[in-house]
Amino acid sequence: DGGITQSPKYLFRKEGQNVTLSCEQNLNHDAMYWYRQDPGQGLRLIYYSQIVNDFQKGDIAEGYSVSREKKESFPLTVTSAQKNPTAFYLCASSARDRDDETQYFGPGTRLLVL
Amino acid sequence: AQKVTQAQTEISVVEKEDVTLDCVYETRDTTYYLFWYKQPPSGELVFLIRRNSFDEQNEISGRYSWNFQKSTSSFNFTITASQVVDSAVYFCALMNRDDKIIFGKGTRLHILP
Numbered sequence: 308d309g310g311i312t313q314s315p316k317y318l319f320r321k322e323g324q325n326v327t328l329s330c331e332q333n334l335n336h337d338a339m340y341w342y343r344q345d346p347g348q349g350l351r352l353i354y355y356s357q358i359v360n361d362f363q364k365g366d367i368a369e370g371y372s373v374s375r376e377k378k379e380s381f382p383l384t385v386t387s388a389q390k391n392p393t394a395f396y397l398c399a400s401s402a403r404d405r406d407d408e409t410q411y412f413g414p415g416t417r418l419l420v421l
Numbered sequence: 422a423q424k425v426t427q428a429q430t431e432i433s434v435v436e437k438e439d440v441t442l443d444c445v446y447e448t449r450d451t452t453y454y455l456f457w458y459k460q461p462p463s464g465e466l467v468f469l470i471r472r473n474s475f476d477e478q479n480e481i482s483g484r485y486s487w488n489f490q491k492s493t494s495s496f497n498f499t500i501t502a503s504q505v506v507d508s509a510v511y512f513c514a515l516m517n518r519d520d521k522i523i524f525g526k527g528t529r530l531h532i533l534p
Binding site: 338347349352355357395407408411413414 | 430458464465467520521522
């Protein structure tokens with residue numbers, strides 16, 4: 308089955324700890340995205356990548372880092388610099404095709420700070 | 422400015438009633454795309470529809486229908502004969518030429534049995 312997987316489903320972070328959220332897709336999409344969702348809010352863009360080995364900051368990149376070494380994978384690291392990391396994190400991917408740039412989403416990871 | 426407004430924060434209807442979710446957008450671009458996504462309690466966003474700015478035809482898919490009106494910058498979503506499984510948060514979104522999506526804050530829909 309083609310799709311986007313995110314792991315883990317739940318993640319707990321201690322103070323001062325970096326944690327990495329995994330996102331993998333087998334849709335052969337060039338572009339991948341990370342969003343943050345807070346309760347009762349819409350999605351806010353953290354980082355995005357339109358091609359391997361390249362990525363751009365979104366609206367709320369501070370305290371986060373990403374890498375894009377493979378087309379299928381776009382991991383997100385939440386660093387200790389992110390002071391309020393508790394949120395729901397969603398990864399998405401899309402084809403770079405003007406006829407269809409729909410973003411498709413993974414199941415999400417809930418990050419909680421202990 | 423680019424913006425998506427979903428003025429209805431929360432709606433409750435009794436099963437089998439029809440319900441319309443409103444979406445108003447702002448953009449300076451003449452080429453753009455509009456989307457609706459469904460977020461059930463599990464959390465994953467499920468793609469429902471994509472509409473480009475040059476296609477104002479209304480769309481129907483089963484019990485779902487969408488009304489796109491450029492004159493009022495609206496892209497409303499109607500569920501006919503609602504069912505309990507329709508309970509979710511629904512997001513309207515706008516994509517401009519820069520390929521970034523702007524989401525509304527969502528409308529939480531409760532379908533009561």
